[in-house]
Amino acid sequence: MADTNDPNNHGHRHANPQVSHERGDVNVFQITGFGIGLVITCIVVVFAMWAMFAYLAKREDSKNAPVPASMTQERQRVPPEPRLSGMALDANGQVSAHPVYPRIELKELREDEEAILSNYAWVDPDHGIVRIPIDQAIDIVARKGLPSKPSPAGSDNDGYRMIPAASSSGRTLEKIAR
Numbered sequence: 001m002a003d004t005n006d007p008n009n010h011g012h013r014h015a016n017p018q019v020s021h022e023r024g025d026v027n028v029f030q031i032t033g034f035g036i037g038l039v040i041t042c043i044v045v046v047f048a049m050w051a052m053f054a055y056l057a058k059r060e061d062s063k064n065a066p067v068p069a070s071m072t073q074e075r076q077r078v079p080p081e082p083r084l085s086g087m088a089l090d091a092n093g094q095v096s097a098h099p100v101y102p103r104i105e106l107k108e109l110r111e112d113e114e115a116i117l118s119n120y121a122w123v124d125p126d127h128g129i130v131r132i133p134i135d136q137a138i139d140i141v142a143r144k145g146l147p148s149k150p151s152p153a154g155s156d157n158d159g160y161r162m163i164p165a166a167s168s169s170g171r172t173l174e175k176i177a178r
Helices: 028-063 069-073 102-118 134-144
Strands: 121-124 129-131 160-163 172-175
Antiparallel strands (some): 121 129, 160 172
């Protein structure tokens, strides 16, 4: 049996039975009551939000007229161009239900774009506008250069313009190449 007079006794009997934990700092009943009240408040708030959502949904439904049955039975029409991949059209221009293969569509799209970029074609025969291969167009632009219009900058200040700089507060002049 453990010695009850030993101050370092960690057994079940205390040397000083009047000594125990502090009961005045923490009120277990108040903390438990607060926790229960918090749970009840959360439940009430959830049900109040659900009721408010149901009320607002009912109010919106009463404002908006129901969709006529003829509209719900009508087959889906084709949306305007450009259409997303995955839509196939039947002979009547309706969206069909058979599967579409995006890889094949992408391959066909790339082939069409490559044909446009690498071949000659008339854009507007009446005005004499043609399309030339992109490689030739790049070569022509590289030889001739891009068109430009004269810049009005530098017409005053004898060909100099003001450029901003942190140290000069924008009062530095720079010569414009002509």
